[in-house]
Amino acid sequence: MSLFYALYYPCDKVRDFAYDYLEGKLGLLTGFRFKRHLRGCEECQEYIKLYRMAADPSKFTFENPLPSEFLDHTLQFLKERGVVGDG
Amino acid sequence: METKPLQGGERSDPFAEVNAPEFLARLLAGGRESQRTFGWLVKVTHDRFLAFARRSLSSLEESREVVQEMYLAVHKGLPKFEGKSKLTTWMYSLLHHKICDCIAEKERSREEMVESHEAQLSTETNVDSWQPLTAWDAPADRVLVRASLETKISEAVSALPVAAREVYHLRDVEGLSGDEAAEALGLSSANVRVQLHRARRLIVEHVQESLRSDVIPGKATR
Known part of the structure; x- marks a missing residue:
């Protein structure tokens, strides 16, 4: 392993570690290399920012609201089969 | 949403409440109590399971059907459910299998339609009458x-x-x-x-x- 590789990860390697980075599971040396690369690479900074957004979709709505009549239809379906009662 | 079947329901997440052991006991109690509890289970979980199905199936109608089938499977399988996993995890598992069955069925239908159309095209010269094999929904x-x-x-x-x-x-x-x-x-x-x-x-x-x-x-x- 070259000294360069020992100190600097290439972009692909950094992106492979995105999952572990978010989980807080990077080891000491790996974390050092990871963050060292990130500080000097705007593309990977952007990548990690998007990766973090993808991993936390709770802040935005994905779909149009589900039709409320679908629940009623399902309840009626189950009522006809004796699974649920009236009301 | 109607009155919750459990008293003192401080739990804010409905999934947490349905995963409680006492909820399972009420589901298995039999009679009207079971029916009422199952109805509440459907009301508080329906949209989340429908959203999950909707991610895998292109049609909202198909998603609704697999969710309904999943609830039937839950009702049928409850007496054998041992509680080793969370109730909702088990329900996701059943829904996953229903979705897989639905996708497999669609694939079979698509293949049959393709074969049927190919046979038809081989005997017809007017290919302008061709229609898409699947509805755009x-x-x-x-x-x-x-x-x-x-x-x-x-x-x-x-x-x-x-x-x-x-x-x-x-x-x-x-x-x-x-x-x-x-x-x-x-x-x-x-x-x-x-x-x-x-x-x-x-x-x-x-x-x-x-x-x-x-x-x-x-x-x-x-």
């Missing part, structure tokens, strides 16, 4: 285009392969643990981790590509 949200990052991520999620999409939905959207998602989908925990990373990576790449095409229309490259 994409949800309306696919048609609406908003140039926001959230929309691009949403589009990226829709474009994920089914396996990665299911894992992504259970882990990142529903917040299941890796072990719970693995149990629901019949995967190993390691596979769930791989699929989740794959899903997020594909989402990021999709969004980046979409952003590039916004800057240089028609120049999106992979």
Whole structure:
């Protein structure tokens, strides 16, 4: 392993570690290399920012609201089969 | 929503309440109590399971049907449910199997239709009468285009392969643990981790590509 590789990860390697980075599971040396690369690479900074957004979709709505009549239809379906009662 | 079947329901997450041992006991009590409790179970879980099914199936109608079938399977299987996993995890597992059955059935139907059309085309010279083999019933949200990052991520999620999409939905959207998602989908925990990373990576790449095409229309490259 070259000294360069020992100190600097290439972009692909950094992106492979995105999952572990978010989980807080990077080891000491790996974390050092990871963050060292990130500080000097705007593309990977952007990548990690998007990766973090993808991993936390709770802040935005994905779909149009589900039709409320679908629940009623399902309840009626189950009522006809004796699974649920009236009301 | 109607009165909750459990007294003192301080739990804010309905899923937490249905996963409580006393809730399972009420489901298994029999008679009207069971019916009433099952009705409440459906009311508080329906939309989340429907959202999960909707991610895997293009049609909202099909999604509703598999969810209904899942509830029937839950009702039938409850006496044998041993409570080794959370009730909702088991329900996700049943729904996953119903979705797989539905996709397999659609594939079979599509193949039969293709064979039928090919046989028909071989005997007909007028190919102008050809009709698409499948109905275009994409949800309306696919048609609406908003140039926001959230929309691009949403589009990226829709474009994920089914396996990665299911894992992504259970882990990142529903917040299941890796072990719970693995149990629901019949995967190993390691596979769930791989699929989740794959899903997020594909989402990021999709969004980046979409952003590039916004800057240089028609120049999106992979």
